Structure formats: structure tokens, C-alpha cells
Amino acid sequence: MKANVGGIDRILRIIIGLVLIGLAATGTVGWWGWLGIVPLATGLAGWCPPYAMLGLSTCRMRPKA
Structure with missing residues (x-):
């Protein structure tokens, strides 16, 4: 899980x-x-199944080294 x-x-x-x-x-x-419990669990885990299915991410993009 990314x-x-x-x-x-x-x-x-x-x-x-x-x-x-x-x-x-x-x-x-x-x-x-x-x-x-659902938003609490996804917030603590840092991973959201619907985001994964839709290819979404709210994580900051890291520059490639």
C-alpha cells in the first residue's frame, strides 16, 4: 500500500x-x-482505497534525486 x-x-x-x-x-x-471509524482509519493509515482505485493522491510530490 503506497x-x-x-x-x-x-x-x-x-x-x-x-x-x-x-x-x-x-x-x-x-x-x-x-x-x-472509516475516516479515522484512513487518516491514521495514510491510505484510502477509493483514492487508490481512482488513481488520486493528496500526498506532496517528492522531487526525484
Whole structure:
């Protein structure tokens, strides 16, 4: 698995995931809040399956040496 989720994208996924899980745990939102596990996992792993299938990447391009 080659990383395809970069800096700001990773941070936003982790924050959104934690917020959704927190809201679900407190009963503020319904069961769908537990879907926050998905953005949290992809943010922590740095890899997103739909990005891989579509050939997308938000990682910074590294100059070739």
C-alpha cells in the first residue's frame, strides 16, 4: 500500500472521525456516527482505497534525486 492521503487531508480525516465517534458515543447522533471509524482509519493509515482505485493522491510530490 503506497500512501495516498497527505498532510491536511490526514488531519481533517482524523478530526472528523473522532468528532463523529464522540457524537455517536454520547448519543448526540444516531448509529451512523460510528461511520467515523472509516475516516479515522484512513487518516491514521495514510491510505484510502477509493483514492487508490481512482488513481488520486493528496500526498506532496517528492522531487526525484
